[in-house]
Amino acid sequence: MKIWIIMLALGIGTFLIRYSIIGLAGRIHIPPRVERAFRFIPASMLSALVISQLSSYASSATSPLTNSYYLAAFVACGVAWKTRNTLLTVFVGMVVLWVLRALSG
Amino acid sequence: MSVRSGNQTISKWDVFLKGMRAFMPLLVGVVPFGLITGIAVAQTNISPLDGTMMSVLVYSGAALLVALQLIQSGTPAMITILSALMVNLRFIMYSASLAPHFQNLSSRWKILLSYLLSDQAYAVSISQFEDPSNQKTGHWYFLGAAVAMWLTWQSSLFLGMVVGINLPTSWSLDFTVPLTFLALAVPTxxxxxxxxxxxxxxxxxxxxxxxxxxxxxxxxxxxxxxxxxxxxxxxxx
Known part of the structure; x- marks a missing residue:
């Protein structure tokens, strides 16, 4: 099955990333410039993923400004910024979504 | 482990348990995140059993979730793998940071500890390695923390998946997927x-x-x- 082949490749890839420098016994030195650039991988990759995932909730029926999903994500973003709490962010985002949908009938 | 084999064995085991105990305060953050990731994974139509097998294979919640979501939306395999691996590239930094401390270990140890390398295990043990008096047993401490993290993660993920498949679709729980990533992205x-x-x-x-x-x-x-x-x-x- 295709999904298991992808998972196997991903499992091996994830392991190799973790093993990389450990396996080379520290013989390879990452240039400081590259290491500094690494710092930005989580911020940019995760942001790109969030935007890409949110775009699948776009609807031709409503404008982006009245899209319940976008508004819920916007509030959740504020919660994440203030609290840095994963669970609270997801919880508040879902509650806002449910409330907005209940209000719009 | 036999007590008769001397103090060496006992002290290694003690260090292992010490590592496990050091992880305990992190439970408060890991368990809810495992549950929420499990609920999100269940939204991609994966059974809890398959999900657990995948999570053992790909020991990374974020990469697993990215992959499952992209597979569901019909993304080609190569792009799926590339995107999910990008999320994990940060582990090269951890690998580089731990390499000097694992230098004298056998390949088997290196492979085991690499597989178990997580943000949490790293965070808990790195200060131990920097203390020279722990040089000989530091890897046991790391193993303890890493195993505790692995068990916690897999069980809370499984629980989340079981809960997730039983919740009604009208709740739009699929939206927990972007929200989870949002909650991960903002603190970076x-x-x-x-x-x-x-x-x-x-x-x-x-x-x-x-x-x-x-x-x-x-x-x-x-x-x-x-x-x-x-x-x-x-x-x-």
Whole structure:
């Protein structure tokens, strides 16, 4: 099955990333410039993923400004910024979504 | 483990348990995140058993979730693998940081500890390694913390998946997937360069949303990394 082949490749890839420098016994030195650039991988990759995932909730029926999903994500973003709490962010985002949908009938 | 084999054995075991105990305060953060990730995984129509097998294979919640979501939306295998691996590239930094401390271990140890390497295990043990008196047993401490993390993660993920498949679809729980990533993305913004890195990656994603197979996500992330790095260089001048 295709999904298991992808998972196997991903499992091996994830392991190799973790093993990389450990396996080379520290013989390879990452240039400081590259290491500094690494710092930005989580911020940019995760942001790109969030935007890409949110775009699948776009609807031709409503404008982006009245899209319940976008508004819920916007509030959740504020919660994440203030609290840095994963669970609270997801919880508040879902509650806002449910409330907005209940209000719009 | 036999007590008769001497103090060496007992002390290794003690260090292992010490590592496990050091992980305990992190339970408060890991368990809810495992549950929420499990609920999100269940939204991609994966059974709890399959999900657990995948999670053992790909020991990374974020990478697993990215992959499952992209597979569900019909993204080609190569792009799926590339996107999910990008999320995990940060582990190279941990690998580099731990390499000197694992240098004298056997290959078997290195393979085991690499597989178990997580943000949490790293965070808990790195200060131990920096204390020279722990040099001989540091890897047992790491193993203890890493095994505790692994067990906690897999069981809370499984529980989340079981809960997730039983919740009604009218609750739109699929939306927990982007919310989870949002909750992961925001705390990575710590200063001006990382803020601009995130914003430019997000903007680039919108601009490239027309590109096929979600390749735009990978390109956008590279753009974001570049912008962040350039701003960082300028600042440090």
């Amino acid at each position: 913004i710590k200063d001006k360069p990382s803020l601009f890195s995130a914003l430019s990656a997000g903007l680039a994603t919108v601009l490239m949303s027309g590109l096929p197979f979600k390749i735009g996500v990978v390109i956008a992330a590279i753009v974001g990394i570049g912008i962040g790095a350039i701003m960082d260089e300028r600042r440090s001048l």
